[in-house]
Amino acid sequence: xxxxxxxxxxxxxxxxxxxxxxxxxxxxxxxxxxxxxxxxxxxxxxxxxxxxxxxxxxxxxxxxxxxxxxxxxxxxxxxxxxxxxxxxxxxxxxxxxxxxxxxxxxxxxxxxxxxxxxxxxxxxxxxxxxxxxxxxxxxxxxxxxxxxxxxxxxxxxxxxxxxxxxxxxxxxxxxxxxxxxxxxxxxxxxxxxxxxxxxxxxxxxxxxxxxxxxxxxxxxxxxxxxxxxxxxxxxxxxxxxxxxxxxxxxxxxxxxxxxxxxxxxxxxxxxxxxxxxxxxxxxxxxxxxxxxxxxxxxxxxxxxxxxxxxxxxxxxxxxxxxxxxxxxxxxxxxxxxxxxxxxxxxxxxxxxxxxxxxxxxxxxxxxxxxxxxxxxxxxxxxxxxxxxxxxxxxxxxxxxxxxxxxxxxxxxxxxxxxxxxxxxxxxxxxxxxxxxxxxxxxxxxxxxxxxxxxxxxxxxxxxxxxx
Amino acid sequence: xxxxxxxxxxxxxxxxxxxxxxxxxxxxxxxxxxxxxxxxxxxxxxxxxxxxxxxxxxxxxxxxxxxxxxxxxxxxxxxxxxxxxxxxxxxxxxxxxxxxxxxxxxxxxxxxxxxxxxxxxxxxxxxxxxxxxxxxxxxxxxxxxxxxxxxxxxxxxxxxxxxxxxxxxxxxxxxxxxxxxxxxxxxxxxxxxxxxxxxxxxxxxxxxxxxxxxxxxxxxxxxxxxxxxxxxxxxxxxxxxxxxxxxxxxxxxxxxxx
Ligand SMILES: Nc1ncnc2c1ncn2[C@@H]1O[C@H](COP(=O)(O)OP(=O)(O)OP(=O)(O)O)[C@@H](O)[C@H]1O
Ligand SMILES: [Mg+2]
Numbered sequence: 001x002x003x004x005x006x007x008x009x010x011x012x013x014x015x016x017x018x019x020x021x022x023x024x025x026x027x028x029x030x031x032x033x034x035x036x037x038x039x040x041x042x043x044x045x046x047x048x049x050x051x052x053x054x055x056x057x058x059x060x061x062x063x064x065x066x067x068x069x070x071x072x073x074x075x076x077x078x079x080x081x082x083x084x085x086x087x088x089x090x091x092x093x094x095x096x097x098x099x100x101x102x103x104x105x106x107x108x109x110x111x112x113x114x115x116x117x118x119x120x121x122x123x124x125x126x127x128x129x130x131x132x133x134x135x136x137x138x139x140x141x142x143x144x145x146x147x148x149x150x151x152x153x154x155x156x157x158x159x160x161x162x163x164x165x166x167x168x169x170x171x172x173x174x175x176x177x178x179x180x181x182x183x184x185x186x187x188x189x190x191x192x193x194x195x196x197x198x199x200x201x202x203x204x205x206x207x208x209x210x211x212x213x214x215x216x217x218x219x220x221x222x223x224x225x226x227x228x229x230x231x232x233x234x235x236x237x238x239x240x241x242x243x244x245x246x247x248x249x250x251x252x253x254x255x256x257x258x259x260x261x262x263x264x265x266x267x268x269x270x271x272x273x274x275x276x277x278x279x280x281x282x283x284x285x286x287x288x289x290x291x292x293x294x295x296x297x298x299x300x301x302x303x304x305x306x307x308x309x310x311x312x313x314x315x316x317x318x319x320x321x322x323x324x325x326x327x328x329x330x331x332x333x334x335x336x337x338x339x340x341x342x343x344x345x346x347x348x349x350x351x352x353x354x355x356x357x358x359x360x361x362x363x364x365x366x367x368x369x370x371x372x373x374x375x376x377x378x379x380x381x382x383x384x385x386x387x388x389x390x391x392x393x394x395x396x397x398x399x400x401x402x403x404x405x406x407x408x409x410x411x412x413x414x415x416x417x418x419x420x421x422x423x424x425x426x427x428x429x430x431x432x433x434x435x436x437x438x439x440x441x442x443x444x445x446x447x448x449x450x451x452x453x454x455x456x457x458x459x460x461x462x463x464x465x466x467x
Numbered sequence: 468x469x470x471x472x473x474x475x476x477x478x479x480x481x482x483x484x485x486x487x488x489x490x491x492x493x494x495x496x497x498x499x500x501x502x503x504x505x506x507x508x509x510x511x512x513x514x515x516x517x518x519x520x521x522x523x524x525x526x527x528x529x530x531x532x533x534x535x536x537x538x539x540x541x542x543x544x545x546x547x548x549x550x551x552x553x554x555x556x557x558x559x560x561x562x563x564x565x566x567x568x569x570x571x572x573x574x575x576x577x578x579x580x581x582x583x584x585x586x587x588x589x590x591x592x593x594x595x596x597x598x599x600x601x602x603x604x605x606x607x608x609x610x611x612x613x614x615x616x617x618x619x620x621x622x623x624x625x626x627x628x629x630x631x632x633x634x635x636x637x638x639x640x641x642x643x644x645x646x647x648x649x650x651x652x653x654x655x656x657x658x659x660x661x662x663x664x665x666x667x668x669x670x671x672x673x674x675x676x677x678x679x680x681x682x683x684x685x686x687x688x689x690x691x692x693x694x695x696x697x698x699x700x701x702x703x704x705x706x707x708x709x710x711x712x713x714x715x716x717x718x719x720x721x722x723x724x725x
Contacts, residue, residue, distance in 0.1 A: 422545055
């Protein structure tokens, strides 16, 4: 998701174009037991996966829709296409990717960025991955970076061991749905002690109208390993809704460190309901760096279960809610071992009639002595009609815990704008500067190319007079 | 140059904040290279004049005119005025979290000077001015005014002035809150870091700073008007006698003069 070279349009959402790739396979709308079986059959999956899917489908039917958060009443599960295969072969050479798909990704700046500064890249188009590559150096060291379908074929044992171990199907209705109809996603395994110096990137593109994208991503960081994974997501602008409902499971073994960065920039018709969870073992560090732009509704609370002594969770997220959008985001950290630490920083910006919600939970179980937690939520309102609310739940059962919590709500201040204008900076630029300053604690954690892109995306949000 | 004394001309300027008239007809002429000082009791409208010149939106100009080099300043947005060469060192500078001093100033510099200095080129320029003003190097990477002490904020304003090289620098109580050493450094900055023909308007309560920045003219503002103008000796007289004698002459009771 780095700087695209082609100018795609001047409207505020510049990734809103679609292309007319003729898919190899496209399902009819709707979900049934047969849909689930068909997906599994097309992929020639082992029996245990088919069973897992079918069991999850039953759970999906039983579970109620979550009603505690954003308004999901408009989602019609029968009006969604559950599987689209755009291309019958996955390519490892970019030149072999079908022309239209290639063009789409090139407009989005891929794989240009890969050549420059990535250790590997995956590109998913609708339901499946169309391209994947990993630099030889890392392959030699035993790193596995493939789409999850390929992983199931080539590394079945590993997948079987970990699939659903962090996010079981019964976790929530949408996790059950994902387990039933999942397709694509990244599978990443880092062997003991391997430190991948450059980021690995995956790119997710929805193209088909009324599409449901249900990727399943798994990262297993073995002891003492280190990796940074970045995902970007976009979709065309349609008048009907699309659904993106991913599950991400991460295991950080002893002394490992995983940084998972998301830059999502969905079009305004996407329901984005994602379950992301990590388990961190002894002295491991899990970092979620999560940017939420666009979509109609986003509900996402990247979480970390601190399983063993010394484990650390760092979650930093930003959300930009424009008119017609509800960003219901936050984080959850469960301290299940003594001397574990967590830090949550959440920054939200609401513009026009946009609404942002912070929803978070920090739980420290009884007997878990010496835990520390620090939660910081800042909301910035750009207009009178903008809204924000905060639900920071903190459940502490151990008296030795050190907890800090701070929340602020501010408005873009005329004084600041005037001050910058007095130094020659035009009003619009002054605004952008203040907003980019507000999210600076976030941007400074991104690789430079992405930080630049992030600031530009915010500027695009500021330009559009959506209403 | 059309008029010799025509850098800034303020004529009969009246300014309202909300329903309250604060400036009640200010006249002021500043020529190139001149140093002017405005003194006056608290709440008489000195900052209001500074803000009105800079174009703050809540300050409503109800009559009068302001021109800079013959151009109508009142029609310009605040950033246009800045690009014309008007600089205001704020009495209370804003904090802008997340925006570093060097980044911000580079953008400002490039906008005003219509240049494209790279990060490195600009850093050298900034470093030189910082050394002159004895500002620690680490300040360039800090967020604009965030957590700065009162004196540090003031010095940072002068740093910005030195970088942006305005034609007219309005210093609103830049001397308050500065210790003696800092005051001398700041004054030296004003004297030596501006171009020869730049003008300065010093708003102050104390004669002290005027010992270092020698004014050509000293004006006294009382209740929204400039009521007395003189040379450096007027500042000394005020320091000695206070404002009562002027208040009696021109204040509430003395509104007889038109
Ligand atoms: N936003 C505002 N709303 C209402 N009144 C205001 C506002 N800003 C300034 N004033 C009033 O305008 C008058 C002039 O204020 P100004 O700040 O210009 O005074 P000053 O001469 O700079 O005083 P000082 O020496 O204390 O800095 C004061 O009575 C002040 O209360
Ligand atoms: Mg004042």
